Amino acid sequence: xxxxxxxxxxxxxxxxxxxxxxxxxxxxxxxxxxxxxxxxxxxxxxxxxxxxxxxxxxxxxxxxxxxxxxxxxxxxxxxxxxxxxxxxxxxxxxxxxxxxxxxxxxxxxxxxxxxxxxxxxxxxxxxxxxxxxxxxxxxxxxxxxxxxxxxxxxxxxxxxxxxxxxxxxxxxxxxxxxxxxxxxxxxxxxxxxxxxxxxxxxxxxxxxxxxxxxxxxxxxxxxxxxxxxxxxxxxxxxxxxxxxxxxxxxxxxxxxxxxxxxxxxxxxxxxxxxxxxxxxxxxxxxxxxxxxxxxxxxxxxxxxxxxxxxxxxxxxxxxxxxxxxxxxxxxx
Amino acid sequence: xxxxxxxxxxxxxxxxxxxxxxxxxxxxxxxxxxxxxxxxxxxxxxxxxxxxxxxxxxxxxxxxxxxxxxxxxxxxxxxxxxxxxxxxxxxxxxxxxxxxxxxxxxxxxxxxxxxxxxxxxxxxxxxxxxxxxxxxxxxxxxxxxxxxxxxxxxxxxxxxxxxxxxxxxxxxxxxxxxxxxxxxxxxxxxxxxxxxxxxxxxxxxxxxxxxxxxxxxxxxxxxxxxxxxxxxxxxxxxxxxxxxxxxxxxxxxxxxxxxxxxxxxxxxx
Numbered sequence: 001x002x003x004x005x006x007x008x009x010x011x012x013x014x015x016x017x018x019x020x021x022x023x024x025x026x027x028x029x030x031x032x033x034x035x036x037x038x039x040x041x042x043x044x045x046x047x048x049x050x051x052x053x054x055x056x057x058x059x060x061x062x063x064x065x066x067x068x069x070x071x072x073x074x075x076x077x078x079x080x081x082x083x084x085x086x087x088x089x090x091x092x093x094x095x096x097x098x099x100x101x102x103x104x105x106x107x108x109x110x111x112x113x114x115x116x117x118x119x120x121x122x123x124x125x126x127x128x129x130x131x132x133x134x135x136x137x138x139x140x141x142x143x144x145x146x147x148x149x150x151x152x153x154x155x156x157x158x159x160x161x162x163x164x165x166x167x168x169x170x171x172x173x174x175x176x177x178x179x180x181x182x183x184x185x186x187x188x189x190x191x192x193x194x195x196x197x198x199x200x201x202x203x204x205x206x207x208x209x210x211x212x213x214x215x216x217x218x219x220x221x222x223x224x225x226x227x228x229x230x231x232x233x234x235x236x237x238x239x240x241x242x243x244x245x246x247x248x249x250x251x252x253x254x255x256x257x258x259x260x261x262x263x264x265x266x267x268x269x270x271x272x273x274x275x276x277x278x279x280x281x282x283x284x285x286x287x288x289x290x291x292x293x294x295x296x297x298x299x300x301x302x303x304x305x306x307x308x309x310x311x312x313x314x315x316x317x318x319x320x321x322x323x324x325x326x327x328x329x330x331x332x
Numbered sequence: 333x334x335x336x337x338x339x340x341x342x343x344x345x346x347x348x349x350x351x352x353x354x355x356x357x358x359x360x361x362x363x364x365x366x367x368x369x370x371x372x373x374x375x376x377x378x379x380x381x382x383x384x385x386x387x388x389x390x391x392x393x394x395x396x397x398x399x400x401x402x403x404x405x406x407x408x409x410x411x412x413x414x415x416x417x418x419x420x421x422x423x424x425x426x427x428x429x430x431x432x433x434x435x436x437x438x439x440x441x442x443x444x445x446x447x448x449x450x451x452x453x454x455x456x457x458x459x460x461x462x463x464x465x466x467x468x469x470x471x472x473x474x475x476x477x478x479x480x481x482x483x484x485x486x487x488x489x490x491x492x493x494x495x496x497x498x499x500x501x502x503x504x505x506x507x508x509x510x511x512x513x514x515x516x517x518x519x520x521x522x523x524x525x526x527x528x529x530x531x532x533x534x535x536x537x538x539x540x541x542x543x544x545x546x547x548x549x550x551x552x553x554x555x556x557x558x559x560x561x562x563x564x565x566x567x568x569x570x571x572x573x574x575x576x577x578x579x580x581x582x583x584x585x586x587x588x589x590x591x592x593x594x595x596x597x598x599x600x601x
Contacts, residue, residue: 103491112489112568112580114502120571121482122506137507139475139516146474149481150467151460152563156439157467159395 030079041074042086049093057100068094213256219318221277231274234265240316241308244301250318251297389413390429401531403444403451444553453532455557475516480533487549488564489583496547561587
């Protein structure tokens with residue numbers, strides 16, 4: 001109620017759009033001390049209400065109305081949200097109590113009082129002449145009350161087995177089932193996850209590259225035999241006169257062979273690079289004595305054309321990769 | 333509440349007294365084909381023996397599952413009793429099982445309403461004779477029913493709703509404290525707010541937007557089915573030694589309304 005009264009006023013003020021005016025609303029208008037005071041008043045107000053709840057919800061008394069007026073008074077100096085929130089809290093409390101007050105309003109000839117009922121009940125059923133000490137009621141008393149009220153319920157009677165007519169054992173079956181399911185779940189989780197991860201890393205790319213490297217190494221050994229163990233011209237081996245892309249790929253794969261110490265590339269007497277597979281025994285010795293050199297090979301399509309021309313390459317030594325071939329050639 | 337049996341074409345082998353319903357034809361495919369519902373069609377696929385087995389299984393299942401007084405779910409019935417049988421046979425098997433329970437055991441099968449639709453509870457058709465109780469209940473059952481009766485009375489007399497704080501405050505007069513394990517009932521808070529609620533005797537509903545939470549107690553659907561406002565009012569009147577329960581005007585009116593509802597429902601059935 002309190003908030004409704006002042007809301008329209010606030011709206012009017014905000015309607016006047018002025019930067020400076022707006023700034024006024026962003027900055028705390030009120031002194032922090034003043035605000036603290038308002039909040040304190042609200043809190044004591046709410047506390048008091050809760051304390052006096054019994055009196056406030058008594059239909060006979062008018063004190064709830066007075067509290068409402070007090071809340072309206074308290075709201076007058078409120079300017080900031082935090083205090084306004086407290087105001088709504090108080091208002092909710094008043095509304096709630098109002099509802100309870102309405103509920104408690106006695107419109108009946110005889111009003112039912114729960115505590116009174118329970119006391120009568122104790123006197124009637126649980127108390128057999130002697131005073132109920134420390135308010136404990138024995139199991140037997142509860143039992144006899146229960147027996148007395150059972151006829152009020154249309155409960156299905158308890159169900160008993162006649163000896164031998166049914167076989168029990170349901171409980172066991174259920175427990176086993178639950179356990180099995182749980183175990184299965186666990187094992188499936190543990191088993192599947194790592195397997196999947198490993199596969200993702202290993203397959204496809206790595207295997208395809210390895211296979212390709214091995215294919216090229218086999219080809220190199222074959223050519224080496226044909227040339228009667230003479231080193232082969234690097235460019236003639238690697239270059240594919242029909243595809244720049246395939247040429248680059250071949251260079252890439254050959255570099256793996258060099259890294260693994262299976263092949264060596266060196267310059268012959270004409271200062272041209274030649275390639276030669278390394279025999280196993282030789283490899284062991286050379287690995288230790290000679291230091292590996294890293295070379296970056298740069299190759300442009302123009303270079304590639306020139307190489308094809310200069311070396312008079314008309315056919316490729318290394319056949320196209322089965323899947324690549326023509327498509328790749330066209331692209332490049 | 334007695335349901336009349338529709339001629340399903342399968343009931344002719346029913347060993348139960350079926351009275352005027354015996355016009356059920358011997359061969360469903362001839363005379364009844366047009367009036368068969370989907371459920372009956374599904375059941376027609378079962379052969380006679382199989383259907384009879386399922387019905388008997390369901391009767392046994394319902395009786396056993398009722399021991400805990402938790403509502404029995406349709407899903408569980410389909411899973412445990414009907415299993416591989418088409419679920420569409422459920423309505424018919426359930427109907428036949430209900431008839432058997434009613435005729436042989438004197439038990440009504442009642443489907444719960446609203447949010448609990450698809451759950452069933454078993455209710456005795458007959459009230460126990462208070463003067464000559466012919467059923468002996470286990471001790472635990474008796475003690476619990478005593479407590480339940482008090483709670484249901486409190487809720488009913490309090491305009492069918494009672495806040496938890498008031499409930500606990502009142503029950504403390506009987507030496508029941510939700511925070512203290514009880515000599516007879518053990519964890520009495522759990523019994524009242526969980527067990528009785530699960531069994532459908534009580535509803536324990538949190539009031540929206542309350543912090544700390546405030547709960548309300550109401551009657552559950554089983555309480556409405558198993559007992560009546562008349563019984564409760566009678567019990568309360570006994571405690572007050574009043575001969576005329578009409579002195580509680582609104583409660584009396586409430587009871588009257590309930591009875592009127594029941595009469596009109598019975599007529600419409």
